[in-house]
Amino acid sequence: MTSIRKELIVATLNKIVSLTDYKIYNDINKRYEFQKKTILDDKSLTKVERMEAINSLTIYYDYQKVLYNKGTKRLCEECQQICFATLYCEHCVRTYLKNNFSNWTSGNYYIDDLIQKCQLESLRPDQIIEWIPYDNLQNIEYISSKVYSADWIDGRYYIWDPELEQLKRFGMHKVILKRLINVNNANENWFEEAKSNLTISNKYSGIVRFYGLTQDPSNNKDYMLVIAL
Template identity: 40%
Template sequence: MDYFIQNITELIKSLYVDERCVKCNNICCAKLFQQNFKNWTSGNNDIDKIIQDTQLLDHSQYARYALEWIPFDRFCNIKCIVKDEFGRVYIANWIDGRINNLDNKNKNWIRKDQNMLVVLKYFDYSKDGILRLIKKITGFYKVYGVSQDSETKNYIMVQDDTCEKCNYICNVTHFQRNFKNWTSGNDDIDRLIHNTQLSSHRNYQISKALEWIPYDRLYDIKWIAKDKVYRANWIDGYINKWDNENQNWKRKDQNILP
């Protein structure tokens, strides 16, 4: 009987140890990532390996540096904001949010910032080119993972919306976060406004940024010349700078007559 109990104890112990990471002798992020390898694939062995390598290097409880494969249907409100030398750039809301830390009790991830705004960088290059770019970008910016457009099959880099030029949250980031809240109803006009805003990193550049102004924010509209030229008072006034305390734009000259 004692021999039987000893064998059962050893079996239970071996199963428990098997769940632990060989390197840190604990149930760490790397171990949970590894156990999940069978549940996803990018469809490209090289991309899978890059993601898995970052995951196997993360022995913490917080998974701060690991990439993950993010199914495309976990994004919503996808909107194109610019096309640069690498391809198309979109913003979207990530439904699940980023991994925050390991939930040892439930053997799962605790996530934060559900529906957070992320930047989606589409790549028109070959898969080898994508791999080189992934390695380059992950050294400088917070990259959450990789995805793939379900229609075009283009691979996508999913990263935070920190300004790549300034390497911090600048005016461009604040403008960008608001793109989903307005539209002129015309893609070309939207793109023109976007481009001026995406060039306004510093406060002294804000004066060159256009914005979409709802017609009901104007009053006392009067015709002054031919060719449909009018004048009006602008209720809100023009953007002066970002107000960190209230997380909104600080404006000047309310009820201004442009």
């Protein structure tokens, strides 16, 4: 099997952005088609690498369309709703998450409400806020004040499976845990910090990516932010 040169794919994606004239390609669809053609014409990539690059481009294209509510639409064959995304249907993803509400709880009304609202506004399958049970974390190691590393056993959601009509998980991967000061009142600072970080991360792909919240049962029942490593 031919290996994929990921660093070359990243370089190609960066290059096509710099080559894009935003005055000529002045909407999302035009930019996508130009960038896609540029990748297909790039002979420095193998066929497999070109397909991988186009897939990455399409993931971002879908995200932009759903985020800004503009671009080419299509009819989802599963739910029969008009959607923006190409590789998934944003309505199907949100419905799947909503139908799963009864299968989890943090035990805190305010946290459940926050996470549910984030999930109902999810933009892409690999950027979903969750309640993460503490027993789904292992090999927890202290790094510094209030900060730990851990292995998330199931891992984050990363893709929508149209055949099974469900989200698929990435599998075990490393995460960072940040301990929040536990209080009984959800209007206090720890909750506002969690709300701000999760709400922003749910919408924008920033430098710091938040996966959700968990609760340490052994240390004052502190809540902890689960963050990408």
